[in-house]
Amino acid sequence: MSPRMGATLMVQGTTSDAGKSTLVTALCRWLRRQGVAVAPFKPQNMALNSAVTADGGEIGRAQAVQAQACHLPPHTDMNPVLLKPNSDIGAQVIIHGRAVTSMNAAAYHDYKRVAMQAVLESHGRLAARYPVVMVEGAGSPAEINLRANDIANMGFAEAVDCPVILIADIDRGGVFAHLVGTLELLSESERARVKGFVINRFRGDIALLQNGLDWLEERTGVPVLGVLPYLMDFHLEAEDAIDTRQAAKTGERLRVAVPVLLRISNHTDFDPLRLHPQVELMFVGPGQPMPPADLIILPGSKSVRADLAFLREQGWAAALQRHLRYGGKLVGICGGLQMLGRTLADPHGLEGTAGESHGLGLLDFHTVLEAQKQLRNVSGRLALEDAQVSGYEIHAGVTEGPALALPAVRLSDGRVDGAVSADGQVLGTYLHGLFESPAACSALLRWAGLREVRSIDYHALRERDIERLADQVEAYLDTARLKSLCGL
Missing domain, CATH: 3.40.50.880 (Class I glutamine amidotransferase (GATase) domain)
Structure with missing residues (x-):
């Protein structure tokens, strides 16, 4: 008999920077609090921020932070395909932590069939070792031009037959259009995979949002798992975009x-x-x-x-x-x-x-x-x-x-x-x-x-904010449904 494979849950976003990395980090630490051994996974990452793994390869920095949330050393299986752009139309292709080639976007589109094998191998190894694998998608699953041979979003979800949470950023505006529009652009089988919505970065009185949430659930048949508030004074390493936010600083600088x-x-x-x-x-x-x-x-x-x-x-x-x-x-x-x-x-x-x-x-x-x-x-x-x-x-x-x-x-x-x-x-x-x-x-x-220099402990600051994210899961998301989606 083959060993029992762990459950897989995937977080996809309606847009880039919707909060996928943040939600996966939050869920990883929340599960560790429950005593569940969990591993992060991102099939394909495109970023110039990378980290060196315990097995001597490189992966996206977001997955290294997620590994910290899981109390695990980063491993190349957590991000088997990493693309590092070196021009507007080309990138270095890193498979299982090692650079294998550089190619333009058109050539990589055909190469995805090869890359998918690396993705499935890494996922299989993680699923054999951990009861839960928490997966982060890339960009949006509704990018029609990238649907063929997709390995980053629904193409992966269909290949491993896993449920999906869809997250959207209300701070951008148009959150209901983002969620409903994304569903409309998915195939019937892909829509059926979406088991819950999460709305991110909400400011204000949640009571004023409730009628919109009710409409959304009635319109789509998909439950809203919760609404996460906008976190002030919060830091999580950016996957790609430069974070320029700074608090007001006084005194000698x-x-x-x-x-x-x-x-x-x-x-x-x-x-x-x-x-x-x-x-x-x-x-x-x-x-x-x-x-x-x-x-x-x-x-x-x-x-x-x-x-x-x-x-x-x-x-x-x-x-x-x-x-x-x-x-x-x-x-x-x-x-x-x-x-x-x-x-x-x-x-x-x-x-x-x-x-x-x-x-x-x-x-x-x-x-x-x-x-x-x-x-x-x-x-x-x-x-x-x-x-x-x-x-x-x-x-x-x-x-x-x-x-x-x-x-x-x-x-x-x-x-x-x-x-x-x-x-x-x-x-x-x-x-x-x-x-x-x-x-x-x-x-x-x-x-x-x-x-006169004040010493700061950057690792302690990062750990503090990972803990804050887990607190948000406990306070604002439907944890009973989340446990069910994780096979717990």
């Missing part, structure tokens, strides 16, 4: 500027700074001048040579030189590190057209992109104050040169990482997540000019 590159990646690196009570974080978009700042951070990029050219086109390279002349500090992370060197070569065309670019020349090293991507979770000591630091590496670059004799980080595995300039103004590192380590974050802020 450090001004930190981050240029938003066209293919900016892992911008969740800056969430600890955005949430820090003493940091004024400024994302600088296209066409905007670089503002006066104490610290400028060059972020990661999925297309470093193209983004380096974009940086120059925007006049930001000249602004960096001016910033350094006036005594400002500069950090480069991953792709940002590579930009700081003398040259950057992509001989195999991994991120675009093959070729070599002149770097900013601020650190004496050269970088060559190689086909084998380096994926590691690491820890060590920062050159600044010998502060403890941990993070992760996701890069194809191999960097060599004299500047590495003054490393930014000494890693616990014996390697060294990055470089610090001889004058102490420029620091480059491959480590994503370095601001999440309280000691390293405080040391970097002091280095950049903040005199």
